[in-house]
Amino acid sequence: MIPEPDDGGLGAGDSVSxxxxxxxxxxxxxxxxxxxxxxxxxxxxxxxxxxxxxxGKQLQRIQTQAAQVLRPxxxxxxxxxxxxxxxVAEFTLRQYRTKSSTWVVLGIGVLFVGMxxxxxxxxxxxxxxxxxxxxxxxxxxxxxxxxxQEKRLGTDPNDKFDFPDPELYPPDDPSVWVNEDGFxxxxxxxxxxxxxxxxxxxxxxxxxNPDSWSLPxxxxxxxxxxxxxxxxRTNETGQIILGILNDPNVDEDPDEDVFIKEAxxxxxxxxxxxxxxxxxxxxxxxxxxxxxxxxxxxxxxxLHYIMGKPIARAEVLAYRLLGYLAVVxxxxxxxxxxxxxxxxxxxxSDSIFRFDDMAAWLGVLLASWFVMxxxxxxxxxxxxxxxxxxxxxxxxxxxxxxxxAMISLGAPNFPLSWLSISHWGIEIVNxxxxxxxxxxxxxxxxxxTVNWGEDAPITGFYSPPTIMPTSAFxxxxxxxxxxxxxxxxxxxxxxxxxxxxxxx
Amino acid sequence: MIPDLxxxxxGRKEWAPxxxxxxxxxxxxxxxxxxxxxxxxxxxxxxxxxxxxxxQNGAGKSTxxxxxxxxxxxxxxxVMLFGTNPFKNPAPYSRLGYVSESEQLYDWMTGLDFVxxxxxxxxxxxxxxxxxxxxxxxxxxxxxxxxxxxGKYSKGMRQRVKIAHAMVHDPDLIILDEPLAGCDPLARxxxxxxxxxxxxxxxxxxxxxxxxxxxxxITEQILILHNGRLLALGNLHAIRELLDKHPHRxxxxxxxxxxxxxxFLPHEDVYGVRFPNPGELLIxxxxxxxxxxxxxxxCVESGIRVTxxxxxxxxxxxxxxxxVEGRA
Numbered sequence: 001m002i003p004e005p006d007d008g009g010l011g012a013g014d015s016v017s018x019x020x021x022x023x024x025x026x027x028x029x030x031x032x033x034x035x036x037x038x039x040x041x042x043x044x045x046x047x048x049x050x051x052x053x054x055x056g057k058q059l060q061r062i063q064t065q066a067a068q069v070l071r072p073x074x075x076x077x078x079x080x081x082x083x084x085x086x087x088v089a090e091f092t093l094r095q096y097r098t099k100s101s102t103w104v105v106l107g108i109g110v111l112f113v114g115m116x117x118x119x120x121x122x123x124x125x126x127x128x129x130x131x132x133x134x135x136x137x138x139x140x141x142x143x144x145x146x147x148x149q150e151k152r153l154g155t156d157p158n159d160k161f162d163f164p165d166p167e168l169y170p171p172d173d174p175s176v177w178v179n180e181d182g183f184x185x186x187x188x189x190x191x192x193x194x195x196x197x198x199x200x201x202x203x204x205x206x207x208x209n210p211d212s213w214s215l216p217x218x219x220x221x222x223x224x225x226x227x228x229x230x231x232x233r234t235n236e237t238g239q240i241i242l243g244i245l246n247d248p249n250v251d252e253d254p255d256e257d258v259f260i261k262e263a264x265x266x267x268x269x270x271x272x273x274x275x276x277x278x279x280x281x282x283x284x285x286x287x288x289x290x291x292x293x294x295x296x297x298x299x300x301x302x303l304h305y306i307m308g309k310p311i312a313r314a315e316v317l318a319y320r321l322l323g324y325l326a327v328v329x330x331x332x333x334x335x336x337x338x339x340x341x342x343x344x345x346x347x348x349s350d351s352i353f354r355f356d357d358m359a360a361w362l363g364v365l366l367a368s369w370f371v372m373x374x375x376x377x378x379x380x381x382x383x384x385x386x387x388x389x390x391x392x393x394x395x396x397x398x399x400x401x402x403x404x405a406m407i408s409l410g411a412p413n414f415p416l417s418w419l420s421i422s423h424w425g426i427e428i429v430n431x432x433x434x435x436x437x438x439x440x441x442x443x444x445x446x447x448x449t450v451n452w453g454e455d456a457p458i459t460g461f462y463s464p465p466t467i468m469p470t471s472a473f474x475x476x477x478x479x480x481x482x483x484x485x486x487x488x489x490x491x492x493x494x495x496x497x498x499x500x501x502x503x504x
Numbered sequence: 505m506i507p508d509l510x511x512x513x514x515g516r517k518e519w520a521p522x523x524x525x526x527x528x529x530x531x532x533x534x535x536x537x538x539x540x541x542x543x544x545x546x547x548x549x550x551x552x553x554x555x556x557x558x559x560q561n562g563a564g565k566s567t568x569x570x571x572x573x574x575x576x577x578x579x580x581x582x583v584m585l586f587g588t589n590p591f592k593n594p595a596p597y598s599r600l601g602y603v604s605e606s607e608q609l610y611d612w613m614t615g616l617d618f619v620x621x622x623x624x625x626x627x628x629x630x631x632x633x634x635x636x637x638x639x640x641x642x643x644x645x646x647x648x649x650x651x652x653x654x655g656k657y658s659k660g661m662r663q664r665v666k667i668a669h670a671m672v673h674d675p676d677l678i679i680l681d682e683p684l685a686g687c688d689p690l691a692r693x694x695x696x697x698x699x700x701x702x703x704x705x706x707x708x709x710x711x712x713x714x715x716x717x718x719x720x721x722i723t724e725q726i727l728i729l730h731n732g733r734l735l736a737l738g739n740l741h742a743i744r745e746l747l748d749k750h751p752h753r754x755x756x757x758x759x760x761x762x763x764x765x766x767x768f769l770p771h772e773d774v775y776g777v778r779f780p781n782p783g784e785l786l787i788x789x790x791x792x793x794x795x796x797x798x799x800x801x802x803c804v805e806s807g808i809r810v811t812x813x814x815x816x817x818x819x820x821x822x823x824x825x826x827x828v829e830g831r832a
Contacts, residue, residue, distance in 0.1 A: 083627055083628070083629065084625055084627065087621060088625070090621070094613075095612075301604075301606040302606070302608045302610065304575055307594075308575075308597055308602050309594070309597055309598075309622065309625035309626060310596075310625070310626060311594060311597075313594070502575065503570075503576075504575065
């Protein structure tokens with residue numbers, strides 16, 4: 001037979017539990033005695049009953065010291081949070097730095113943004129030719145007078161022998177009759193009576209013959225009881241302009257170049273913010289950078305180097321995500337603020353730099369941060385839950401998110417899209433754009449009224465808040481809350497999964 | 505040189521287990537992987553000294569270690585590391601250093617980065633961690649390559665940097681899973697010296713191997729695993745003595761095996777001789793040490809030249825065979 005070892009080890013099959021329990025109990029009692037002794041307790045104090053030691057302050061000191069020595073892990077973790085968190089986050093950062101895939105993904109993002117900025121710059125450099133929407137700059141009868149001037153002076157614009165006296169009324173330059181009646185809005189959402197007939201071709205004001213046949217017979221086409229105005233239709237909250245119904249010849253000839261450039265610029269901020277930063281960069285970066293945060297380490301068999309330290313598994317997941325955020329947040333910040341800076345110099349503005357967009361870009365930045373946080377946590381958790389299929393599930397989720405993003409853009413009130421991260425990111429951009437541009441819904445309504453369509457695609461990218469239509473700020477906060485909720489839930493699931501996972 | 509590993513940084517307060525409790529306790533622990541049994545009803549308690557874990561590939565050595573360090577959860581039974589469940593509570597890891605069998609390392613890091621980064625996870629400040637890392641890297645003999653990327657390290661260096669990372673926090677218990685696997689002789693010697701020094705420093709060291717002679721050079725206390733079962737736990741010399749009493753073989757290489765065999769037959773502990781191959785003499789004995797003592801005299805007396813001596817039964821397989829057979 002194999003002899004029993006001298007140092008207390010056991011032979012195979014020997015019962016160990018009772019002996020060890022006794023050893024542990026003895027050890028714990030000795031430990032308590034050591035603690036009391038080291039804390040300055042009087043000799044002979046009863047070990048199992050430390051409360052019998054006289055002196056309240058001394059007792060308190062002893063208990064405090066003992067608690068410090070025997071403090072649970074959570075205390076230790078909190079006191080060392082900065083060291084462990086920064087150590088893991090730094091390690092993650094450096095790990096990203098060594099991977100070529102990181103640079104490829106980040107590089108593609110920069111190229112994408114660069115290309116979009118080139119398209120934007122080209123669009124801004126393009127002049128939009130003024131278009132005579134009401135046709136009154138044309139000399140239909142070739143008598144040298146624009147139709148608008150002839151109408152105002154009471155001659156027939158279709159009769160070449162009927163024209164004003166050249167001595168008294170020299171012909172106007174046709175450009176005078178282009179863009180002569182733009183949209184007039186006083187900015188008051190509560191005032192439905194808007195619009196002004198700047199060129200007088202509805203009211204007849206300033207016309208030689210106020211009863212001219214060429215003035216509209218029905219000057220209250222929109223039926224609001226007021227002649228020659230524009231009736232603004234708002235939603236039930238009165239905060240969003242849904243449509244504009246003009247009386248005839250009112251606000252019928254706005255300045256295309258000014259309006260379309262402004263609408264194009266805002267469409268770029270909205271569209272690029274939503275599709276570029278919130279959706280494309282917002283989903284691809286986390287997909288490539290966060291899915292493998294834990295999963296790759298498990299695959300390679302290196303996770304135990306970190307997990308084998310006195311640090312809770314849940315913390316490792318959180319700190320790895322911190323490292324991920326330390327890459328993607330500064331990256332998106334640089335890209336978005338860079339874009340804001342470049343567009344600020346190119347965008348239509350009265351000054352060298354356009355500051356009006358900053359709030360909108362900050363909204364895009366906010367959306368990008370929270371979306372990347374949520375996607376990153378979800379993807380990382382998927383990698384933890386299923387190291388084998390996590391990436392494929394993440395790609396499937398990406399397809400779902402794409403579909404929901406499209407729904408959010410086209411039909412933002414369709415509730416199915418609320419079950420996606422992209423919807424809430426898009427909502428943040430919408431809300432921040434409304435806060436940045438108080439006349440955003442007016443711009444969209446004008447664009448639709450004039451039917452500029454592709455020239456001013458703001459209607460395709462703008463939509464009012466969905467969750468709280470009365471308050472853009474409220475909707476913004478709710479959207480952030482929803483994204484944080486997704487993040488926290490994913491984090492808890494990931495942490496729970498990691499805690500129960502065996503690292504074979 | 506034994507480094508002063510007792511130094512503690514200002515920011516580091518140790519988790520304090522009960523001081524006299526066994527460092528490792530396995531109480532009727534079984535671990536299965538589907539239908540495969542990795543470890544079968546193992547009960548051990550370990551504290552102090554260097555313990556060699558012997559077993560062939562698949563015997564359950566790594567499974568045992570993974571259970572102890574909390575990487576795996578037992579299918580049944582109870583694992584206690586410093587008195588707590590290591591799978592649920594990472595606190596005892598502050599007293600544990602673990603060198604896994606995995607050859608994977610962060611090749612892009614330098615040895616110093618690797619050890620420093622992981623040391624910071626024990627709560628050391630950056631400076632403390634670096635100072636300790638330099639200390640242990642010197643201890644394992646890597647002081648000249650601390651700033652070299654691990655990817656450029658030799659196999660032995662990689663093992664030593666793993667050992668360094670495991671001892672940077674001055675643990676009470678160090679577990680080394682096959683630390684000598686794949687190392688060249690020089691690296692083996694260095695690592696064995698390190699392990700012996702750790703034992704001399706009063707650490708509890710568990711070191712696994714499938715080579716009996718390797719463990720023999722490190723420690724006398726062994727634990728033998730076979731097919732997931734704990735076969736024996738005790739002093740290697742005591743086991744060897746038992747083994748020596750068991751039928752044993754000595755192989756001699758000589759040009760005249762038959763003549764030499766004839767000279768051995770009169771010895772009272774020799775019960776047979778065989779000639780398995782030309783030029784080989786196989787002596788069968790019940791008392792190995794007695795025959796080894798008499799062997800030089802008999803050879804000299806016979807005047808026959810012996811070119812080599814082998815103990816074919818002096819290996820793990822023979823030991824396992826004996827132990828398994830003995831149990832049967």
